[in-house]
Amino acid sequence: MPESLEPLRPHAGLYPEAPNGIPSRSSGGAIRVLVVDDSAAVRELLREMLQQDPALQVAATATNGEEAVRLVEKLKPDVVTMDIHMPVLDGFGATQQIMQRFPVPIVIISGSLDLTEVSVSFQAMAAGAVAVVQRPRGVGHPSFGADTLALVRIIKAMAEVKVVRRWPSDRPAPATSRSDTSALPTLAAASAALTPIGERASRTPGTALYHVPASACLQKRRVDIVAIGTSTGGPQALHALFSQLPAPLPVPVAIVQHMTEGFMPGYTQWLERAVPFPVELATDGGMLQPGRVYLAPDGAHLTVNGFGRALLSRAEPVNGLRPAVSELFSSVAAGYGSRAVAMLLTGMGTDGAAELRELRDRGALTIAQSAESSVVFGMPGHAVRLDAAELVLSPEQIAVALTRLFRLTPSNPTKAVPHL
Incomplete structure (x- = not known):
């Protein structure tokens, strides 16, 4: 076995870095968010919460994972909020497809702390999602303001992180130099x-x-x-x-x-x-x-x-x-x-x-x-x-x-x- 360890090298100069480690945006303009949830009430709630910050713009909404995949390809949003339980294609399947085809930061919005749903949420993270948060409480809840601030903060932060392409298990990653859209090494x-x-x-x-x-x-x-x-x-x-x-x-x-x-x-x-x-x-x-x-x-x-x-x-x-x-x-x-x-x-x-x-x-x-x-x-x-x-x-x-x-x-x- 070789006698020394060679670390992976960072992409020097690719991301101007802020003190918290999040690379700062260089493109300017509002952060464009795709909201994915099968509930019309939840979609409207998330839209209302996110658009309270002028730095965020809800570019579109999707009612299921299949629609989300199409909209990511078409709109190229900066970040996606993803529900787990949806018809046609669930959040886990949508996350897999998006990260394999059009990598973008995905934040899982979990509607429940049930162990089964939380476990699926972390499977989605293993597939490439960058964060998981609990679904915010409604407008009439005493914590609505705090929930809004917390959600806005996490969306703005996650929109800036670099993501990697996740290759299907039956398809090896190409033997090319590593980049932001490459798979991590075995x-x-x-x-x-x-x-x-x-x-x-x-x-x-x-x-x-x-x-x-x-x-x-x-x-x-x-x-x-x-x-x-x-x-x-x-x-x-x-x-x-x-x-x-x-x-x-x-x-x-x-x-x-x-x-x-x-x-x-x-x-x-x-x-x-x-x-x-x-x-x-x-x-x-x-x-x-x-x-x-x-x-x-x-x-x-x-x-x-x-x-x-x-x-x-x-x-x-x-x-x-x-x-x-x-x-x-x-x-x-x-x-x-x-x-x-x-x-x-x-x-x-x-x-x-x-x-x-x-x-x-x-x-x-x-x-x-x-x-x-x-x-x-x-x-x-x-x-x-x-x-x-x-x-x-x-x-x-x-x-x-x-x-x-x-x-x-x-x-x-x-x-x-x-x-x-």
Whole structure:
């Protein structure tokens, strides 16, 4: 196996980047939105909410997924809001077709927190949708104003993210250079791309990505925990990472995933079905077991102590977030230090970046997701600027790194991993 890790390189200069990692619009004009829902009342509600902001324009509405596919091809909107349960073609099928043919940011509007519907919503995210939110309450609801602001904010942000073409499972992606409309690499492709390069000292501080020889950070290292923080694009990144591992990790994995409140139980269920090892919501005081993945539940900070217990807290939000990646990483730094692997994956903002630097200073192996593979290069990008990440990799390459680090070999999983 090659001796160094070669990260994917960002599209330099292609997207002028804002502080939260969302590339700023260069085309000007209103953001054109296609609203897709089989309910006339919901379509009108979303139209009314979105058009309260002059930066947004509802270009058209569609009553089913088949109509949505046609309108995306014809109108080329900047973003699509997508219902799940619709006649003719549902939201999952429409998302698949749109992302295979005319990639555009898609925000899933879920009408229910029912576990089945939420699971389908995350299947749509695996197919290429960039976010999932709960359907806003109606005009007479006390939260209508707050719901409107939240929906407008997410639509404006998601309209700016880069999206990738998702190739059908029976059709391999073309063997061309990667671009915004290409598929992410498989584990085999990621491993084949790992070639030696110069030492990180040769890079310009605080700018481009760099490579670290594998012998310097992936060998002769004791690891007792893996900690992960992510936000926008996290479901896709975690699925890509975990589904490529040949076996469960011999240590517990603790994750803070920023998520709309109410979706974590369904998200956990979806991820547990999508990867070949157990995934569950962390419980207060629960022992963290090797080979298992633990997610922070809704509205609670997740921390860990040096004795391997998860601790949940309803303490004040940190930088407006609860759970916060910074809380998890700080506890891992204090309890594990150099015996940890910590990584920041795709997401808006800066949560966890400073604490990733603290972990690196304490000797932990630190990883940030690469710009090219991130839906939003906010959290990992800030970590790179702080020189907090020892490695900057795609999710598939992170799987390669973990396979080397833990010397994983293929095992017989207890369950099959579905193709998503």
